[in-house]
Amino acid sequence: MKRKIAVLFVVALLVIINFSIWSYINNPLQLESWTKTTMGVTYDPMRKEDTQTGNTYPSEADMDKDLALLADKVHAVRTYSMLKGQHKIPELAAKYNLNTTLGAWIDGNLEKNRQEIETLIEAGRQNNPRIIRLMVGNEVLLRNDIPKAALIEYIREVKKRSWRPVSTSETWDIWLKNPDLVAEVDFIAVHILPYWEGIPAEDAVDYVFSRYHELQQTYPGKPIIITEVGWPSDGQPFKHATASISNQAKFLREFINRADKESVNYYIVEAFDQPWKKSIEGSSGAYWGIFNADRQPKYPMNGDVLTMPAWKNWAVGAAGFSIVLMGLFLFTRSTLKLPGILFFGLIVNLAVSVIFWSASIGAHQYQTNLSILFWGLMILMQIMAVVILLIESLEIAEVIWHKKTARTFQPLKPSAEFKYPKVSLHLPIHNEPPMMVRETLEALAKVDYPNLEVLVMDNNTKDPAVWEPVREDCERLGPMFRFFHLENWPGFKAGAINHALEQTASDAEIIAVIDSDYVLSPDWLKCMVPYFDNENVGFVQSPQDYRDRDEGLFKSFCYWEYAGFFNIGMVQRNEYNAIIQHGTMTMIRKSALLEVGKWAEWCICEDSELGLRLYEAGYDSVYVKDSFGRGVMPDTMSGYMTQRFRWVYGAMQIIKGHWRSFLPSKNSPLTAAQRYYFIAGWLPWFSDALALLFTTASLILTAVILSDPIHSELPANVFLLPTVGLFSFKILRGLWLYQARVPCSVWQSLGAALTGLSLTHTVARGTVQGLFTSGKPFMRTPKFEKQGPLFAGLMTIRQELFLLILLSSGIAAMCATEHFDNLSGKLWIAVLSVQMVPYAAALLTLLISVAPNYGRKSKRTTEELDK
Known part of the structure; x- marks a missing residue:
């Protein structure tokens, strides 16, 4: 009874510690508040399910609901197109006393451009005092959709046929390079988006005003309106800029307060998240809204900000799952001392929290069917990695903190009366x-x-x-x-x-x-x-x-x-x-x-x-x-690899032949402990197969990412536990247990770790082939095999060398790409580096094995045996 109470106390303590960590990570951010009405936001009425190329678009009722939501929160909205029903926005906005800056979308489609221009001019002629500006195009020159002369002709036409102020929106550098365009417009409509320039969030607001003031100095007397300024709440980093809710809230509150003090006209980009922008701008393109795509505010503009408002639900889920796992593993381990229970429980809580944290990231993002499949596979592989981690953690706990052994056998000395069979x-x-x-x-x-x-x-x-x-x-x-x-x-x-x-x-x-x-x-x-x-x-x-x-x-x-x-x-x-x-x-x-x-x-x-x-x-x-x-x-690396491959392949044959015995059934011919230890003994080999799967996935993703850095996503968080975490723990476990149970020095245990790592790919091949093929012939381990030359050895590990070269190339390419000079990029490089270690270990072990060929001869050779 006392032991059960102690175990329950340890479990409760671990859950409290785990919950405290979640709470600390999600500490409310204390930021400068904004209690006034925001000047303006850009507005695109598209919903979560809409796409830019689709034939469906929001209804008038949808837009009315959006504008009603924005009423009393902002003074004005800015639009980008006059088609697909958006020509009704000025009338709807006026109902809620919202000013509108209307935009016509201009690109390489001249027929559509004409429709946009005509509809813009028609709207500009309306007797609607809430229409305050007209915009001809958005970043047309930045995208190089049409020649500058053609854009100027559109601007002149709109100015000629309308009496409202007319301009076009471009980034700050485009305006600086094109004074002739400045001369054609009534005001400079500028985009200053420090995220897309890789500026860190803490320097972003200063950067915005620096560029704004530069334009003022370059074009004195010309009105300037910031028509896009903002920060994404999620997505991949861009150079040194990190997208997050905390950075978005910090940037917006600081910028709006400063803009208010300096009387700067601005439009925050944007009112609502636009998931369809992922295909154009990458993952961060979907998350620029101050509301999410379901029209819910991401955080208040005054008071504290929570980076994960629902963190308590995830923390409770992680705690509950941890308790279940600890119960499954620990309450059958009566021989485990309390420090061992504490150690194992700590690993359980941390590992489960990592899975729930990864799941929370995916749950808060806009997913497609393909991305849901990807996240599902990644979480499944994380769960497999956690199972391996827990079994290895339990082994440490049992070896280090095990009570007196019950089945220790010593060599016997038969009595004189013993009858020898x-x-x-x-x-x-x-x-x-x-x-x-x-x-x-x-x-x-x-x-x-x-x-x-x-x-x-x-x-x-x-x-x-x-x-x-x-x-x-x-x-x-x-x-x-x-x-x-x-x-x-x-x-x-x-x-x-x-x-x-x-x-x-x-x-x-x-x-x-x-x-x-x-x-x-x-x-x-x-x-x-x-x-x-x-x-x-x-x-x-x-x-x-x-x-x-x-x-x-x-x-x-x-x-x-x-x-x-x-x-x-x-x-x-x-x-x-x-x-x-x-x-x-x-x-x-x-x-x-x-x-x-x-x-x-x-x-x-x-x-x-x-x-x-x-x-x-x-x-x-x-x-x-x-x-x-x-x-x-074995005398050679080849013999060493062949022997291990046979052991692994044979184990997979045994699993296939006896799988029913390992099912958790009362009818199983094995005891629960036997089932557990056979499965636990084979899981490290499955771990190596899982590592090969992750390595293959990493190489494919690296190639995709490098081919299109802007639109690709680095899933570094998902890969950390199954790669860096599992690898680090595997090394720690080996060194710890070796010092506890194996009579060798630290140097010798490091050597054992090196040779064990060198077999990672061999074990992975044996696992995969053993599961999916049959009838592999018996492979004899040669004895007193003559050591071949270096080239023959390199051919033995040619698969490992190939993967080593691919991973090294991927790391070099990532380091050379400026876009990934950020935490996410560095974490991905860390993932690739850890994945490279077993293949580097194979090469180093091979070089050690053939070294006697090029120096001092081995003490014992085949020739000596034949004498």
């Missing part, structure tokens, strides 16, 4: 160096066990010069050794040891399997066989170990990379009777093996698959972490 040791070989196998056989001959037979199964070795010396050694070592040479034998390694099972002595009770390169300790069988006195024990496992770690830096790093699995993962899994059976240094109860159906010849990881079937049949396992035998590691 017969052991049949199977040694499968295929095309192995005969001198290496001789070392293994001679070590077996020294094993201190009174009731043993050794069956050597040579599987499909073609060259008699390779297998005949092994047969001769078996004959020399005596009747305990029996040699079988199998020609054209099916089933790969599993087929060979299934044949050995048929040749096994009838009185043998235990099957032991070792690899052809393993030199056994004489006491292995005596220390491990007694565990079979427990009739429910189906298999007993000792760790893989290696004797050649001092042969070079490459093998040293590989050694410690292997050591992590056997000192961390296997020890932890053993606590829950859920270890992975690996095919060497293993013993299986013969009757259990026959009961579940021998070795699986359809799976290239027949050892792990058999271990799972034994669990499904209800048998227990024993794992003793003491080393009783040492083999040799």
Whole structure:
């Protein structure tokens, strides 16, 4: 009871902390208030569902509602077109005492231009005192739609046929460059939009007035009206300008107050958000309104401003989901100390909050069907990343803050009365160096066990010069050794040891399997066989170990990379009777093996698959972490990659063959802990596949973004957790657990991390191919393989090099593009840089592996073995 109360207290504390973080991030902004009526806003009546090229447009009733909403908030509205019903705006605006500056849209369509001009002139002749100005075109010269002379002709015509002031709207730099255009207009209608010039928000208002005063000095005596000034509330940054609600509110309040003091005429762009502008101006183009597209105010013009008004709803959702996840994971972990619960709970709350924060960003934006699909996929991949993150966090918590272990097994010392059951040791070989196998056989001959037979199964070795010396050694070592040479034998390694099972002595009770390169300790069988006195024990496992770690830096790093699995993962899994059976240094109860159906010849990881079937049949396992035998590691990067690919591919075959056993069902033959630890053990491999998916998506998005920086969107926030977050945590986890459980130095753990990272792409390929293909042949890990030249090694990692080059090029191009010199661009570069690390690790590991070819020779070579 006390523990449950303590756990509930920790959960409540974490939720309060999480909620406090949300509250702090969404602290109200205290800005200068504006309590008067705003001078003017630009107005486009288009709704959220409307498009510029569509045949539908807002009705008169829609426009009337808009203008009624703006009444008492602004003095005037400015329009851009006289077509699609907008010629009715002056009359509707007059109902609400709103002044209007009417605009005719001018572009390259001369027929439409004529309709715009005629309708503008007709409206200008109306007896409507609320029409105060006429505008011929909007940024026509900036877009270079028609020649300047043609624009001037339109202006002269409108002036000639109307008595109201006439001008055209252009950006400040266009006016400075065209004094002849200034001479034609009654007033300068200028756009000053610091966002589009990449000016930071804190400098934006000063910039506006600097340009305004520059125009005043250049054209003294000419009236100047700022017909567009504003800031977007969302969208991608433009150089150093960041679009956000806080920046929009800060800019508008500061500008309007200053404009009021300096008696500047202005129109805020714009009244309502226009989602259709995304296709023209990019994502920020949709968010310039002081109201959103649903006609709701984004924030008040006086008092404090909340950047996310609905943040409490998102915070409550994140807290609730965090509580559910903590409950699922923690309340079944009675052996976890409170600091571990606190650590895991903290990770849960932070990770879930990141997902909810990402979802809130998408929820507050205008989405299309395509963008909804994109956001859905991104959130789904974030959830997958969080699942991986939580499982790895729980592993840290269990390893570091675990109470006294319940299933720690030590080597046994049989009593004098112990009856030694017969052991049949199977040694499968295929095309192995005969001198290496001789070392293994001679070590077996020294094993201190009174009731043993050794069956050597040579599987499909073609060259008699390779297998005949092994047969001769078996004959020399005596009747305990029996040699079988199998020609054209099916089933790969599993087929060979299934044949050995048929040749096994009838009185043998235990099957032991070792690899052809393993030199056994004489006491292995005596220390491990007694565990079979427990009739429910189906298999007993000792760790893989290696004797050649001092042969070079490459093998040293590989050694410690292997050591992590056997000192961390296997020890932890053993606590829950859920270890992975690996095919060497293993013993299986013969009757259990026959009961579940021998070795699986359809799976290239027949050892792990058999271990799972034994669990499904209800048998227990024993794992003793003491080393009783040492083999040799792959000599080359190619061998290292091939071995890992086989392990991963085989695991995917097992998942496909046994998926029903992992379903959370009462009818599952596995315990809940076994289901969890098998899935948890494979998830890091899915993580690497997910990383490859994100890398591919990042490269495609980078190419799209670089081809059109203005209209593209950098989804850096969505990619941060699955890339930077997961990668950083993966490195932290590895170093932390290595220092806690693996007897190595920090330098050696860093080397293990390097070699592990170098296999990221191999693991990703194995995962994807294993899930979507079948029938991959068994891939032998070559022993004492001669190290090839650098070029051959580079060809081995050619896919990694290709992706490394693409990512490097993407980073260089992003750095060279001024548009991305902002936080969003830097975050995206960080994402690409992190994604590049595993491929750089593959190259560095390869260089380390081939270094002996170009310097000091390896201590042990194939030639030395052949002497």
